[in-house]
Amino acid sequence: MLPIGLKAPVDRPFNVLCLGCHSDDIEIGCGGAIMKLVRAYPGAAVTWVVLSAGGEREHEARRSAERFLAGAGWTRIVTREFRDGFLPYVGAQVKDFFEQLKGECAPDLIFTHYRGDLHQDHRLVSELTWNTFRNHLILEYEIFKYDGDLGAPNVFVTLEEELCRTKIGLLMEHFATQRSKHWFTEDTFWALLRLRGVEAASPTRYAEAFYGRKLVF
Numbered sequence: 001m002l003p004i005g006l007k008a009p010v011d012r013p014f015n016v017l018c019l020g021c022h023s024d025d026i027e028i029g030c031g032g033a034i035m036k037l038v039r040a041y042p043g044a045a046v047t048w049v050v051l052s053a054g055g056e057r058e059h060e061a062r063r064s065a066e067r068f069l070a071g072a073g074w075t076r077i078v079t080r081e082f083r084d085g086f087l088p089y090v091g092a093q094v095k096d097f098f099e100q101l102k103g104e105c106a107p108d109l110i111f112t113h114y115r116g117d118l119h120q121d122h123r124l125v126s127e128l129t130w131n132t133f134r135n136h137l138i139l140e141y142e143i144f145k146y147d148g149d150l151g152a153p154n155v156f157v158t159l160e161e162e163l164c165r166t167k168i169g170l171l172m173e174h175f176a177t178q179r180s181k182h183w184f185t186e187d188t189f190w191a192l193l194r195l196r197g198v199e200a201a202s203p204t205r206y207a208e209a210f211y212g213r214k215l216v217f
């Protein structure tokens, strides 16, 4: 298969926006792709937004983001304290936040939640991403969960085993509040990376997968 790469701007930094509801979403969904991107484009400018991160979860989010973004040319980590699980019920406030964000960054690439995600917070953020950013490359990442909403993604980023190990190690290291959850285990992270690697015929055996609903060549 002919691989497709990103044509980064030459006269300014490559601007990336990562959007996640909760403090581990971005890392689980696209942490490997982000680390690969930062290595490929060391001058990249990354804005990292977590909408529902209060108290200890904010500290976790910030410490983790700093590690995932190590080596980036410029970073901005933004956290808000919208109530976990209730984002759709304060939708006007969340939309106001997106409008503000639109004026603060001009991303070349956006990572956001999957439109078909069954978590109500995730789904709202996906919808607002498309509502807000109208001429942008958007990749939707996936988060496995009890609800069983994994689909058939159509964009794959192959990852070296070493990068997968780093991603999973950072997840286990930084999210102490999540470790008691039955799904938050190394083997589930490895399993999805390996499955998506199979679907991508990844030469490294591993991949993260995304939904690219609109791609312009």
Ligand SMILES: [Zn+2]
Residues within 6 Å of the ligand: 021, 022, 025, 119, 122, 143
């Ligand atoms: Zn989440």
